[in-house]
Amino acid sequence: MIDAAIVGLGRWGRSLVEAGSAGLRFTRAVEPDLASAASFATQHGMALTADLDSVLADPAIGAVLLATPHSLHPAQVIACAAAGKPVFCEKPLALTLAEARRMLAACEAAGLPLVVGHNRRFWPAMQALRRLVSDGTLGQVVHVEGHNSNENAGAVRAGWRLDPAESPAGGLTGAGLHVLDAFTSLMGPARRVQARLLSHKPPPGPVDTLSVLVEFAAGTSGVMATVRDTPFYWRLHVFGTAGSAEVLGETTLILRRSGAAPETLPIAPTNSLRAELDAFADLLAQGRPHPIPPAEMLATVAAFEAVVASVSADAPVACTPV
Incomplete structure (x- = not known):
């Protein structure tokens, strides 16, 4: 079982958590609006924070899933790659092809997978x-x-x-x-x-x-x-x-x-x-x-x-x- 972090607890981030997985266990969540997400995080046994960097520094986290605003995807994926975390990024992967290439290149250089969420x-x-x-x-x-x-x-x-x-x-x-x-x-x-x-x-x-x-x-x-x-x-x-x-x-x-x-x-x-x-x-x-x-x-x-x-x-x- 891989301990994972969900970044973004809006409508779709919550849907991913509720879907569950045979191989992933959500243990941490990142959401800037802590008050709106506190009850959901507690219900699903996730430690909640507004600080992505603290999650990326956590050696127990084996994967990061991004359900965040589209323009944030490139910087967040590249930060995950630098921290050695495999990434699942909700669609759209990026708003431009140049950004998508940078994201894939960062993950490939780190020897890490990057996948996109097209359910x-x-x-x-x-x-x-x-x-x-x-x-x-x-x-x-x-x-x-x-x-x-x-x-x-x-x-x-x-x-x-x-x-x-x-x-x-x-x-x-x-x-x-x-x-x-x-x-x-x-x-x-x-x-x-x-x-x-x-x-x-x-x-x-x-x-x-x-x-x-x-x-x-x-x-x-x-x-x-x-x-x-x-x-x-x-x-x-x-x-x-x-x-x-x-x-x-x-x-x-x-x-x-x-x-x-x-x-x-x-x-x-x-x-x-x-x-x-x-x-x-x-x-x-x-x-x-x-x-x-x-x-x-x-x-x-x-x-x-x-x-x-x-x-x-x-x-x-x-x-x-x-």
């Missing part, structure tokens, strides 16, 4: 979709469509998540990035994007839509969208010459092939957050390769950065090769 990767339906793509069931894959929207923005009335510098391009960082990462895992790196952000209501409680056309390095195409603020919706649909497969949630996958009725494949539910943490623990304890390799981590950040630039320029933007 949709661990949805059983998404894992089944990747198998259908890789085993040739769909034939030659030529196009992908994705949509991820939710109502989280409507509940945020203040704080860093409403800062465009922390959360650029509307719903991209909160929801749309999950789609971009799914695109990376299924189609490989993007070559070029063209994005359009339309705002219907400013913060707090923002309402906006982000639409993105994607051209992948492999020559295939994609389109994605995300809406703030609307009821939760997830769709990831891959089109191939022999069929298409559409994921509509954690356990719903519909396979369509010529001459046959659409088939909803049986998929058992799992705790995707726990699976995500277990994968990190397995990497640390057993050296088992993590499902998101560094090249894919960088490719997703490159696509993210290009989408932000495309929104700003209102023009197509090439993705920096990784």
Whole structure:
């Protein structure tokens, strides 16, 4: 069992702690707002502090998980690497590709792993979709469509998540990035994007839509969208010459092939957050390769950065090769 520290006890940091793990035990927590986190930390048996440096100096801590504002990730990851601590960093890994490269370089120089939290990767339906793509069931894959929207923005009335510098391009960082990462895992790196952000209501409680056309390095195409603020919706649909497969949630996958009725494949539910943490623990304890390799981590950040630039320029933007 690896003793771990969670940094950031906002909504998502608490979700990670509550998910639990067969290989990680949260013993320390870092949160600047001590009063708001005291009860939660006590409930989960974690020693609470506002000082990250004291946690990094603790030899009992074998891993650090970051659920902090996006702009803090580079400095915090590099500090963890300097202290000899493996790092799990919530998405987005970084806001720019240059920062992401610096973070990975620091961890590689220290001989330590850095993984990113993209929990949709661990949805059983998404894992089944990747198998259908890789085993040739769909034939030659030529196009992908994705949509991820939710109502989280409507509940945020203040704080860093409403800062465009922390959360650029509307719903991209909160929801749309999950789609971009799914695109990376299924189609490989993007070559070029063209994005359009339309705002219907400013913060707090923002309402906006982000639409993105994607051209992948492999020559295939994609389109994605995300809406703030609307009821939760997830769709990831891959089109191939022999069929298409559409994921509509954690356990719903519909396979369509010529001459046959659409088939909803049986998929058992799992705790995707726990699976995500277990994968990190397995990497640390057993050296088992993590499902998101560094090249894919960088490719997703490159696509993210290009989408932000495309929104700003209102023009197509090439993705920096990784």
